[in-house]
Amino acid sequence: MKPLRFIIIDNDPVNNLLCGLAIKDAVVDADILDFINPLKAFEYISAYNESNNTMNILLLDINMSIWSGWDFADHFEKLDEKIKKHFKIYMLSSSIDNNDKQRAVENKNVVDYIEKPLTEEKVFSLL
Amino acid sequence: MDSTSKSDELFNVNKELAFQKEEKKQRAAELAIANDELLFQNAEKEKRAEELVIANKELIFQNEEKEKRAAELIIANKELVFQNAEREKRDKELVIANKELVFQNREKEKRAAELIIANKELLFQNEQKEKMTTDLIQRNKDLEQFTYIISHNLRAPVANIIGLSFRLQQIGLPDDLRRQIGAGLSTSVTKLDEVIRDLNDILKIRQMVDESKQLIKFEKFASDIHLSIQKMVENEKAVILWNFTEAEEIVTIKSYLHSIFFNLISNALKYRNPTEPPMIKITSRKINGKIVLLFEDNGIGIDLSTAGQHVFGLYKRFHTDRAEGKGMGLYMVKTQVESMGGTISISSEVNVGTQFRIEFNS
Numbered sequence: 001m002k003p004l005r006f007i008i009i010d011n012d013p014v015n016n017l018l019c020g021l022a023i024k025d026a027v028v029d030a031d032i033l034d035f036i037n038p039l040k041a042f043e044y045i046s047a048y049n050e051s052n053n054t055m056n057i058l059l060l061d062i063n064m065s066i067w068s069g070w071d072f073a074d075h076f077e078k079l080d081e082k083i084k085k086h087f088k089i090y091m092l093s094s095s096i097d098n099n100d101k102q103r104a105v106e107n108k109n110v111v112d113y114i115e116k117p118l119t120e121e122k123v124f125s126l127l
Numbered sequence: 128m129d130s131t132s133k134s135d136e137l138f139n140v141n142k143e144l145a146f147q148k149e150e151k152k153q154r155a156a157e158l159a160i161a162n163d164e165l166l167f168q169n170a171e172k173e174k175r176a177e178e179l180v181i182a183n184k185e186l187i188f189q190n191e192e193k194e195k196r197a198a199e200l201i202i203a204n205k206e207l208v209f210q211n212a213e214r215e216k217r218d219k220e221l222v223i224a225n226k227e228l229v230f231q232n233r234e235k236e237k238r239a240a241e242l243i244i245a246n247k248e249l250l251f252q253n254e255q256k257e258k259m260t261t262d263l264i265q266r267n268k269d270l271e272q273f274t275y276i277i278s279h280n281l282r283a284p285v286a287n288i289i290g291l292s293f294r295l296q297q298i299g300l301p302d303d304l305r306r307q308i309g310a311g312l313s314t315s316v317t318k319l320d321e322v323i324r325d326l327n328d329i330l331k332i333r334q335m336v337d338e339s340k341q342l343i344k345f346e347k348f349a350s351d352i353h354l355s356i357q358k359m360v361e362n363e364k365a366v367i368l369w370n371f372t373e374a375e376e377i378v379t380i381k382s383y384l385h386s387i388f389f390n391l392i393s394n395a396l397k398y399r400n401p402t403e404p405p406m407i408k409i410t411s412r413k414i415n416g417k418i419v420l421l422f423e424d425n426g427i428g429i430d431l432s433t434a435g436q437h438v439f440g441l442y443k444r445f446h447t448d449r450a451e452g453k454g455m456g457l458y459m460v461k462t463q464v465e466s467m468g469g470t471i472s473i474s475s476e477v478n479v480g481t482q483f484r485i486e487f488n489s
Contacts, residue, residue: 014284014287014291014311014314014315015287015290017307017308017311018290018291021294021304022290061273062279063280063283063442065442065444066433066444067433075306092277094283095278095282097275097278098284099274110416115485116290117287117289117290117293119293120288
């Protein structure tokens with residue numbers, strides 16, 4: 001099985017703490033990286049080593065300063081396919097608005113929509 | 128009687144006869160003359176008669192001509208009489224037609240006047256509809272904004288609280304993690320309270336539009352505000368200049384204008400350039416009859432190519448490494464400007480400064 005890494009992008013540190021706990025409930029020795037600033041996360045992804053064998057699960061918040069999750073997805077779209085194939089983006093949002101869910105499903109760079117808070121069961125569904 | 132007497136008598140008779148004869152001869156000569164005269168006169172008369180015959184013929188001819196002419200004149204006259212009658216008939220018809228046209232004209236004028244009124248009414252209704260549409264669009268945007276606030280800003284701390292309280296129930300939680308969860312709960316609850324208070328403030332703006340408008344003199348208004356934030360200005364060693372000569376006053380909602388001035392000034396101080404004292408210039412303009420307010424600063428500016436449309440968004444922040452803002456100020460300013468029927472726009476250059484332009488509808 002390919003090595004797995006979870007990347008959390010959210011400007012809310014409390015959420016990132018909870019995400020870390022939920023992921024570790026599901027995958028005890030999970031590799032987790034979190035970003036408070038979406039621009040920093042994008043820098044990281046843009047400079048990603050194409051030969052890396054890891055599959056990255058991206059948990060992307062929608063409501064952030066500077067860039068929203070949608071802005072992030074739009075910028076991700078422009079990246080090289082060789083980089084993009086290493087990442088699976090999930091929108092992780094507090095939103096209970098169906099429009100947000102619909103928009104996530106319709107975005108071809110987004111795999112699915114997950115409603116906060118992240119739980120062990122929800123992490124399992126990603127594996 | 129004697130013979131002598133007889134001879135004498137004879138002689139006398141003879142003499143008388145000779146005399147008579149002479150007389151007769153004379154008379155004959157006279158008669159001949161008279162006869163010649165008569166002949167001449169007769170010839171003259173005949174000539175005259177002939178002339179008269181000719182003249183008569185001429186007259187007859189002229190008479191005939193005159194009769195012919197008279198007949199023609201009669202015909203022409205009849206024709207004229209007929210034409211006259213026709214004309215009179217026509218005139219009468221024209222008078223009627225004219226009356227009809229005058230009536231129709233009046234009707235048309237009445238109709239035109241009615242149409243002008245109807246047109247004005249339609250224009251008014253159109254304006255009302257446009258106003259209503261603009262209002263509805265604004266309300267719709269507001270509703271969308273509230274849906275967004277509820278789904279994200281209000282729901283986010285709630286989702287955190289759900290997650291954290293679930294964790295708290297776990298048995299054998301390390302003390303360190305328990306403390307982290309406690310801190311997280313506190314942060315989330317505070318955030319929740321903050322969003323509820325912000326929502327309250329925002330809703331209040333919408334409700335307060337009814338506050339009566341009043342005449343505000345910019346000069347006095349600005350110096351009052353300057354006085355109220357004197358400490359803040361002095362701490363930052365800032366200079367605030369204003370010039371309201373082009374438009375000296377405005378009729379508007381005072382509390383909104385106060386909030387706009389206060390937010391834009393404190394914004395300029397918050398995002399000041401650390402290497403030079405803040406300089407804020409406030410000027411009023413009159414452009415196409417509309418009052419325009421300009422707020423210029425020499426602050427750190429903002430990169431609008433990335434921030435762009437979000438600058439005035441609620442809870443949007445662009446200098447997260449700096450200052451304590453929570454992304455309410457410009458949102459409030461925009462909401463207040465729009466509530467007063469105005470528009471606000473921004474232009475900015477990183478490390479040079481920012482300019483806000485507010486246009487009020489007159």
